[in-house]
Amino acid sequence: MDRAELVAYLDEYLRISEIVDYGPQGLQVETSNSEVKRIALAVDVSPMIIETAVSTQADMLLVHHGVLWRQVERIAGPLGERVRQMMAHGLNLYAAHLPLDAHPEVGNNAVLAKMFGVTNVEWWCSPTNVPIAVVGSVPTQPSLDELVGQVNSQLNTNAHVLVHGPAKVQRLAVLSGFGADKVAEAKALGADTFLTGETSHANYWAAADFGMNVIFAGHYATETVGVQALGAHLAKKFGVETRFFDFPTAM
Structure with missing residues (x-):
């Protein structure tokens, strides 16, 4: 489905604009890939999680803990690496923290x-x-x-x-x-x-x-249950393929 349509639905369904958070939520990384057929679900974002999502040809990574928080950072260092990795593979990133x-x-x-x-x-x-x-x-x-x-x-x-x-x-x-x-x-x-x-x-x-x-x-x-429930909801409503990737932190 069209990325803009999916993002608009998620923003409304999760009340992204209404709920104050510790950083901007919703579509955090927009790539050149505007068609979403497969959504990878995870709690966090890391190079390993991005690599796994890319290996399954996911078009979007939907997570609870995104990459943008209260302090504005330079797109460099670990954050830069994550953004470059997603941009290179056309992997859009959508995050929902407190809204989820x-x-x-x-x-x-x-x-x-x-x-x-x-x-x-x-x-x-x-x-x-x-x-x-x-x-x-x-x-x-x-x-x-x-x-x-x-x-x-x-x-x-x-x-x-x-x-x-x-x-x-x-x-x-x-x-x-x-x-x-x-x-x-x-x-x-x-x-x-x-x-x-x-x-x-x-x-x-x-x-x-x-x-x-x-x-x-x-x-x-x-915090593994919310992204999975949201993924099931999207699969049922739009017919997109969703898959949860489990990367426990033992914390």
Whole structure:
């Protein structure tokens, strides 16, 4: 399909212009290739990921973590290498950071909530102008061990768990990526268990202080679900070929 048509749809569907982020989101690298038949999906951008996308003849790389952030950089060094690599092979780059965390259907947190049986979802945690995290009840009330087993299995991870809350999970807060500093906020929303990504020494004791179970499932692992859900959505709507490439960072 035409790149402009696809980008216009993604921009609207993900509310790219409405959601304030730490750098420009949407089409970050535009190449001479204006026809998109294959989309490679990944969490990050690296030379290895670009090379893999190119090897499958992808026309676009759609990621959660793009190459443009709050500091304006010269197109040189590692950033320059990535841009030159994509330009040389006609690989367009589309990134959706907070817009993909916040999306109610294909967003990381909405997908995680559905995956682990969270109902009556409420949105919380607004790093900029929109909430990106979810909290809700878990009607099945799994044991903490059962929930951790599900997290490890479905996200292909090895979660680190702080056990300071009840043995049964009744209300779960979910924040993909980095949420270690949001324990108190999750507790205030009535959560007994908090699922997030990477941990932090500075916030280690908060779980004990607030009597919370905290499941640190990995920044990378908790943010693999959004791009895959978005890819499935695009494949169904437009018939484009999408493929997720897994490059875990163990973080």
